[in-house]
Amino acid sequence: MKISSIKYKSNVYIIEPSDIIYEGLSNILLKYSNHLNVFRLENLEELELINQNSELSIILINPNCCYGNLKNFQNIKKNYPKFLWVAIIYFVFKEESLQQFDLVINILDSTDQIVHKINSLLTTTPNESQTDFSQLTDREIEVLKEMVKGLSNKEISEKLNISIHTVVSHSKNISRKTGIKSRSALAIYALTNKIISLEEF
């Protein structure tokens, strides 16, 4: 969790050479969409400066800024699997170029259309922060109990008769659902949620 990127907000990065288009687009998004942080990037290279593992991010890009080179663009997209890509187009583009994007915004779109498009993109994408993760499964609880007792992954796998790989994936899920990773903090979680009792501790 970072101060500047509160979980429920999605980040929108706009790569667009025209000041007029950028200012207009960012104002529409900030005024009418819900919970967006809007940033402007000068070029695709600046994407490297973005904290990628944080939250849902949308890149709005003028296809002319993709170097006009589709192959190159495909490679860049592969590097950022979590990002959603939206093309900002002024006029007609080749259909096959636009298929590379998750969404296309035309500068002649109305405010309503733009807002509708962006919002639909946000709601159709599984957004981890919006899902209810409060419930651990029975198996995860079993693994958690053993973790808290101080057993290693190997010992847990032997005791519960599951593979180490499964133990690791359970523990990853536990961390994802609870927002807690270290064993000492998990112990406190388990205690307050009555997964283990004081005596077992």
Place this chain on the structure above:
Amino acid sequence: MYQTKRTFARQDIKLYDLIIENPNILLMLEYFGLETIVGDYTIEEFCKKNNVKTELITTITNLYNGFHNIDIGIFEIGDIELIVKFLKNSHTYYLREKYPEIQEIIRKIENKEKSKEIQLISQFFNEYFNEVAEHLEYEDKIVFPYITHLLKKTHQNTYSFSVQEYQDHHTDIEFKLTELCNLLLKHIKTENADYLKPKLLNSILELEQDLYVHSMIEDKILIPLVHKLEDENKFD
């Protein structure tokens, strides 16, 4: 126009306005060893008066305001000394002020609540504080002197430190604070700790933001500069 919750700092903006919006910027000035009377000076005027690089102060101010897109191109080897000073001073602040402050609030809650959970939180935090202290000491005693030697060209052996190791450690240091927030807001009940929980949370969040900026400066600015310096020294 860049838009977030906070102002995008430019050199013609008054420091006073920026600090009122985000008081941590005052902390930043102290880390740099600069005066904390900002008058009505713009960033540029203030920097000229104090003889520091305007772009450097503007960039770090923007990090504090949540703009992570830093142009590392503006930083030069000549800036290393000031950056190291910033980092050293912030270490002192963490160790002598900030962590003890949080520790003290938790101790107060512990006294009022007397529950096992709070005891464990206290234990969790103390262990974590020790880890952090160890890491900061490593930087103070190994990393910074190494850099100083490089700058003075008095460095003898070929020892270097691993960027990856550095970054992993930072992630860990910040993540434990997030865990603490999660525990406090989602799981730990307090009944008698009048107003201490919000106070604790405020203090943790301030530290979390500062640590975030701190590690950005180390990873994105300092380390590339040090590598550049190492390369330069090689050819001497």
